[in-house]
Amino acid sequence: MLIRVINPNTTRSMTEKIGASAQRVAAPGTRIVASNPDSGPVSIESHFDEAISAVGVADEVRKGEKEGTDAYVIACFGDPGLLAARELTRAPVLGIAEAAFHLATMISTRFSIVTTLSRTGIIAEHLLQSYGFAHHCRRVRAAEIPVLDLEDDGACALNRIVEECLRAKAEDNIGAIVLGCGGMADLADEIRDAVGLPIVEGVTAAVKLAETLASLKLGTSKHGDLAFPPPKRFTGRFEHLSS
Ligand code: 5HY
Numbered sequence: 001m002l003i004r005v006i007n008p009n010t011t012r013s014m015t016e017k018i019g020a021s022a023q024r025v026a027a028p029g030t031r032i033v034a035s036n037p038d039s040g041p042v043s044i045e046s047h048f049d050e051a052i053s054a055v056g057v058a059d060e061v062r063k064g065e066k067e068g069t070d071a072y073v074i075a076c077f078g079d080p081g082l083l084a085a086r087e088l089t090r091a092p093v094l095g096i097a098e099a100a101f102h103l104a105t106m107i108s109t110r111f112s113i114v115t116t117l118s119r120t121g122i123i124a125e126h127l128l129q130s131y132g133f134a135h136h137c138r139r140v141r142a143a144e145i146p147v148l149d150l151e152d153d154g155a156c157a158l159n160r161i162v163e164e165c166l167r168a169k170a171e172d173n174i175g176a177i178v179l180g181c182g183g184m185a186d187l188a189d190e191i192r193d194a195v196g197l198p199i200v201e202g203v204t205a206a207v208k209l210a211e212t213l214a215s216l217k218l219g220t221s222k223h224g225d226l227a228f229p230p231p232k233r234f235t236g237r238f239e240h241l242s243s
Contacts, residue, residue: 001029001071003210004064005203007036007182008053008076009043013151014183018075018203021185025204027211033067035060043147044076045117054081058241061088071210073099075182075203077115078123086220087229092213093220096202097124099209100178101133104200108175110138111200112168114161115180116150118142124180138172140180150183158187165195176200 005022007015019034026032037056041049057074058081064072065088072093074082079095086093104111113124121140128134143164149155161184165177176198179188188201213219220226234241 001211001214002031002033002069003071003073003207004069005032005034005073005075006057006060007034008057008074008080010036010040011042011148011151012036018182018185021203022207025207030211044078045120045147050078050080054084057081057085058088061085065089071214073206073210077180077182077202079127086226090219090222092210092218094206094210096182096206097127098131099206100200100202101131103205104176104178105133105136107198110136110174111176111178112139112141112172112174113137113178113180114141114143114164114168116143116145116147118144138174139168141168147181147183158190161187162191162194165191169195169197
């Protein structure tokens with residue numbers, strides 16, 4: 001089985017870290033290809049960053065379709081371009097936020113989210129509402145760390161995340177915590193040991209759900225709104241998307 005894990009920002013070191021975490025939990029026989037768009041934001045910390053990164057996600061899915069990819073994972077906690085990506089393939093496409101929400105509600109009745117910046121917290125809140133998980137989530141918290149601090153060992157991002165998780169454990173009356181950034185893919189075990197609560201990490205959650213769907217031959221439905229986009233001409237810098 002071939003799973004393409006797409007990091008929607010363009011920071012290669014984060015893509016490699018995400019790929020390594022994905023391969024670590026993948027079943028024997030599952031090959032992970034971790035990729036990121038050539039063009040786009042080095043980190044996604046705003047609605048504008050999200051909008052631009054969604055085009056990059058679509059480009060990576062189009063590349064994956066030429067390689068016979070069996071499933072896709074969008075490894076950014078805003079699930080940027082998820083529905084557009086599903087239109088482009090028959091394979092299942094998992095967003096790490098959606099995957100994490102599903103698993104968190106199977107092991108706890110209430111969870112909190114710990115993300116990077118409070119300004120992107122609203123994006124997680126919008127996803128909770130649109131996916132129907134808002135009533136399961138107590139709080140969307142932020143460690144107030146820029147996304148790229150997760151790439152800088154000196155930035156003590158881990159300590160800031162653990163502190164916020166301990167506050168959530170003490171104050172939110174929850175059973176689990178969802179990590180709110182793809183760049184936290186390699187931190188779940190350390191945080192779990194420091195906090196003493198189940199920690200749901202989206203990249204690994206999405207990889208396991210992608211394997212499950214693909215092995216059950218449950219791909220994206222082409223009946224209805226996720227059918228392939230109607231062929232049309234694109235102009236200017238998007239001319240290459242014409243079909
Ligand atoms: C992410 N940004 O998962 C989001 C996290 C966030 O570049 N990868 C990013 O802060 O919204």
